[in-house]
Amino acid sequence: MGRRGTFFAVGLTALAFASSAQAKPLLGITGDLPRFQTLTGQASTVHQAFLGWGQGLSYGSPFVSLFGTLTPIPMIHLGTAKGTSHKEAITPAQIAAGKGDGYLIGLNQAIAQWGKAIYVRPMAEMNNYINLWSGFRANGSAKPGHSPADYRKAFARIYLILHGGSAASINAKLKALGMPPINGDLASNPFPRLRIVWSPIARGNPRIAANEPENYYPGKSYVDVDAGDIFDESLTDTAPWTGLEALYTASIGHGRPFAVPEWGLYVDDPTFIKHMCTFLKTHPRTEEAGFYDSRPGSPLDIEPKTLSKKEYRDCITPLGAPLPGWASGSSQPGTTPASTTATISFTGGGQTLGSVSAPIGADEIELDMTPATGIVVKAYWIRGGKSLGPMNVPSGATGVVFQTKSGGAAPTPLIRPRVGTDFHVKWSSSGTITSAWWTRVGKLLAQIPVTAGETSIAMTQGS
DSSP states (O other): OOOOSOSSOOOHHHHHHHHTSOSSOEEEEEEOHHHHHHHHOOOOSEEEEEEOTTBTTTBSSOHHHHHHTSOSEEEEEEOOBSTTSSSBSOOHHHHHTTTTHHHHHHHHHHHHHHOSOEEEEESOOTTBTTSTTOSBOTTSOBOTTOOHHHHHHHHHHHHHHHHOBOHHHHHHHHHHTTOOOOSSOBOOOOTTTEEEEEOOBSSOBSOOGGGSGGGGOOOGGGOSEEEOBEEEOSTTTOOOHHHHHHHHHHHHHHTOOEEEEEEEESSOOHHHHHHHHHHHHHOTTEEEEEEEEEOTTOTTOSTTOHHHHHHIIIIIGGGOOOOOGGGOSOSSTTOOOOOOOOEEEEEETTEEEEEEEOOTTOOEEEEEEOTTTOOEEEEEEEETTEEEEEOOOOTTOOEEEEESSSOSOOOOOEEOOTTOOEEEEEEOTTSOEEEEEEEETTEEEEEEOOOTTOOEEEEEOOO
């Protein structure tokens, strides 16, 4: 890798952390999990998918549906491409400036809804010029908006938004880092259930001092798991192990566990597999190792590599750790995290006529009613002031019950003012209703008082 040596000293606290790490790594896969199990016998606990910017929110399967296809523990890689193209949707500098907050807030809420263990890898292998978010071109020239400093800020912003919490707490940290604030509280996704992974490749390209991994490190306060990717490209075992060792040593200095989210080989090289087996046995901080990949026809597919496949089955597969305690979504055995999915139930004639769940990221509803009858004729989900499209409103609905969290008694309905034509409710992503109001043809009619911590509200036409 041409590194300038390790970049953090090993302290007593870090050594104590290392000694308490889990004894065996979780084994993961990118690609077809059942197929890989057939090939190697590995019962994978981590299943990785690569996302373009906006995927899961503005296109593709919704986040929570996607997570359900990646069990037991999803690992989500966040890239910056537009869809399946290799065109850039957003730069690291734009992420740092808050231009991607809508997507990140949607992911924050989806992780809260998921309520179970999940890894997220933002913009991995940033020291490899082939990636859109990399800091340098192949010739070593810098890319505007992609500098290591831009990357560090973008990574820290992603970390803070995905882990969530109060706006005051997040904004204090963003201000200290020279970034703009967020608007409103976010759902809390604490470590260890959510684990944000920082992972360069063990030998970067271009191999210049400015492109060394430590230049991209956002600080241990914004990383849950240090990591490194490694690949074997030619016989015999020419992979950059010195670089991976240096990243592992740095993780000790950071006081963070280690992972190898992507490792694989282009050639049939059982020596490389055996070397990885030895690494995992002798580096106890390594909590996860994910093989890349299991797709028929891929140059990295292990199926045609007969010798490597046998070595993997004999040496790597037996190392796999069982699902760890932190992977449970419950704080105590037998409990289930409360849902923070907002729902609206339409009522009429004393009956519930139908219910609709909010799309991820929605933070406001608007109901439009006919003045004479109070019948709800239109209803919209809104995010950041922009409509997400109409709801299906049942015929004859004259009232609603809105809740951001399931359970609890329905509140006493507010009676619509006779001249009121619209009912609005706005809430934070933590589920607290922050404001509600009546309007008449788009003009404010009356503000509705809300109490601290309120999570439900109802209205009706009245008698």
